[in-house]
Amino acid sequence: MAAVIAHLGPRGTFSEQAALAYQTWLQENQGQDSSLMAYPSILQAIQAVDQEAATLAIVPVENSIEGSVAVTLDTLWQLASLQIQQALVLPIRHNLITHAHRTEQIEAIYSHPQALGQCQQWITRHCPQAILVPTRSTAESLRHLEDNATTAAIASTWAADLYQLPVLARTINDQPDNCTKFWILGKSPSTQGNHTSLAFSLPINAPGALLKPLEIFAQADINLSRIESRPTKRSLGEYLFFLDLEASLTAVHTQQTLQAIEDCTEQLKLFGSYDTIPIARPAVE
Amino acid sequence: MAAVIAHLGPRGTFSEQAALAYQTWLQENQGQDSSLMAYPSILQAIQAVDQEAATLAIVPVENSIEGSVAVTLDTLWQLASLQIQQALVLPIRHNLITHAHRTEQIEAIYSHPQALGQCQQWITRHCPQAILVPTRSTAESLRHLEDNATTAAIASTWAADLYQLPVLARTINDQPDNCTKFWILGKSPSTQGNHTSLAFSLPINAPGALLKPLEIFAQADINLSRIESRPTKRSLGEYLFFLDLEASLTAVHTQQTLQAIEDCTEQLKLFGSYDTIPIARPAVE
Numbered sequence A, B: 001m002a003a004v005i006a007h008l009g010p011r012g013t014f015s016e017q018a019a020l021a022y023q024t025w026l027q028e029n030q031g032q033d034s035s036l037m038a039y040p041s042i043l044q045a046i047q048a049v050d051q052e053a054a055t056l057a058i059v060p061v062e063n064s065i066e067g068s069v070a071v072t073l074d075t076l077w078q079l080a081s082l083q084i085q086q087a088l089v090l091p092i093r094h095n096l097i098t099h100a101h102r103t104e105q106i107e108a109i110y111s112h113p114q115a116l117g118q119c120q121q122w123i124t125r126h127c128p129q130a131i132l133v134p135t136r137s138t139a140e141s142l143r144h145l146e147d148n149a150t151t152a153a154i155a156s157t158w159a160a161d162l163y164q165l166p167v168l169a170r171t172i173n174d175q176p177d178n179c180t181k182f183w184i185l186g187k188s189p190s191t192q193g194n195h196t197s198l199a200f201s202l203p204i205n206a207p208g209a210l211l212k213p214l215e216i217f218a219q220a221d222i223n224l225s226r227i228e229s230r231p232t233k234r235s236l237g238e239y240l241f242f243l244d245l246e247a248s249l250t251a252v253h254t255q256q257t258l259q260a261i262e263d264c265t266e267q268l269k270l271f272g273s274y275d276t277i278p279i280a281r282p283a284v285e
Helices: A014-030 A042-050 A070-078 A113-118 A120-126 A138-144 A157-162 A207-219 A252-263 B014-030 B042-050 B070-078 B113-118 B120-126 B138-144 B157-162 B207-219 B252-263
Strands: A003-008 A034-039 A056-063 A083-091 A095-098 A108-111 A131-134 A151-155 A167-169 A179-186 A195-201 A224-231 A239-245 A267-276 B003-008 B034-039 B056-063 B083-091 B095-098 B108-111 B131-134 B151-155 B167-169 B179-186 B195-201 B224-231 B239-245 B267-276
Touching (some): A003 A042, A034 A042, A042 A070, A042 A179, A056 A070, A070 A195, A070 A224, A113 A120, A113 A131, A195 A252, A207 A239, A207 A252, A207 B207, A252 A267, B003 B042, B034 B042, B042 B070, B042 B179, B056 B083, B095 B157, B113 B151, B138 B151, B207 B239
Parallel strands (some): A083 A267, A108 A131, A108 A151, B003 B034, B108 B131, B108 B151
Antiparallel strands (some): A056 A179, A195 A267, A224 B224, B056 B179, B195 B267, B224 B239
16 A cells, blocks of 8 residues: 655645655665655644554654754654654755846745745845745745745745746855755654664753763763753743664663663653665755 | 843834833843844844944743744854843733634734744634744734734734734633743853853764763752753754853852863853843733
8 A cells, every 4th residue: 555655845845855755765665655745834744644644754853054843853742653764864955046137136035934044144145135034834935936026935946946936046055064854753663773762851850850861871882863952841941852862772772771761751752763764865956 | 321122023022022121120220221122033133232233132042832042042152242141031921813803714823933833722723724824023923914804913912002903812822831031142241140051062973972061060069950952053963052050150169160061072152140030020911
């Protein structure tokens, strides 16, 4: 049966690019057919899997410039049913898409707030006069262009091609190494793979209590590749911690260490062990 | 000479409410006159102080639901000149502002993405049909109402009064304890106060290296009230860590501990010691 892969829409988002790359990987490596389904928000894409309207969701979790995608972490914590099946890293290239012939003509630039943030220095240098207008996705920003030569959007060249719109300036992101990590979420148990992700709350409401779990991982010689705090949403100063470990849940050593972690945390949730799948190049540039 | 306080505008934002509360505190406690100046972004408000167009900037740093305000942390790291003068915690109450008489009439809800996020459950229950449209501030969302009874905005009752717009539903935030912490940034050296904020990068690009500084604080019996990671923006997996300590830079013990921290971090920046000023109630509800 073909899998249904949920992602943030509309057509032309970086999430759709990641979904296309994953679809190719699924076909080539697991002989699995799949179709893509766009949702208007990351939350709705994840909920679609929880409610079994989709098999998998591919969602951004971290960008190298802007940091964590809060809604992805918060939703994973709230929905107990989901596990991380794989990870995938997509290079991000932003482009100025507009009917204008010169940057001086541009009065307003539309894009997702993260994209606007990632091109801030370029915009200040080339379009200091432009006001910046946030949209729900980079792809959605293209809807604001119409035939107006005083507006511009920031999105991928692939999105520009898709909507047949002209690119005035290519690769305008301030950092050339801009990339986004995506997680593929599903309901299958995940125990295979070299990375393990988890989150916990602490019995004492102070990050000082974080020392104990970090000591346990250090003593077990398990390396942490990431640590991120999120508010518990109960009151200011109470946090959840999201950790990525370089360890597999299949190893007895990992299981023993997590037993010790369970003893010094309030609530511990395991999101599974998984690998980062290689994509030779973005499905489309 | 009157101080100029920069904040995120336009008129009616929660940042302006915080600025008004701080203005009252400055007058009553330090006999200091001040005027407010609105900027179109948090970045520009902070830069105004760096460039001496304003004396102080009051900027949001953390919300109890949505977590850290990334631009505030990132800008403080980049601009070496600024110190935290004080902190202030403002209760946040969101309200549905619209010309509609019933929630069923509403086709679109405008607000800042954080405000939309903080009212998500209420919106799903009362306006499931509405599309959500992000704006740059809660106050800006009010501009989208005009005379149209099919649109709504989410902002404070104070902003509704300011623009003489009707409130259809009060206190629609999903969590009653919603509050935002603001920092007041300026160029004066900050050494007095019971909280100290700092940030550092690590010589080894792995959060495992975070264990050493945390151990030093624990051995020195200095409590951490917050820890937050941000990307270095160099490459995925490299982080800066922002810490709030319950300690004062005037104490010799703190200075000695920070000396040991300096030895095990790559780059260490101190943002000063400061107190949280009490506000009996928000300047306006």
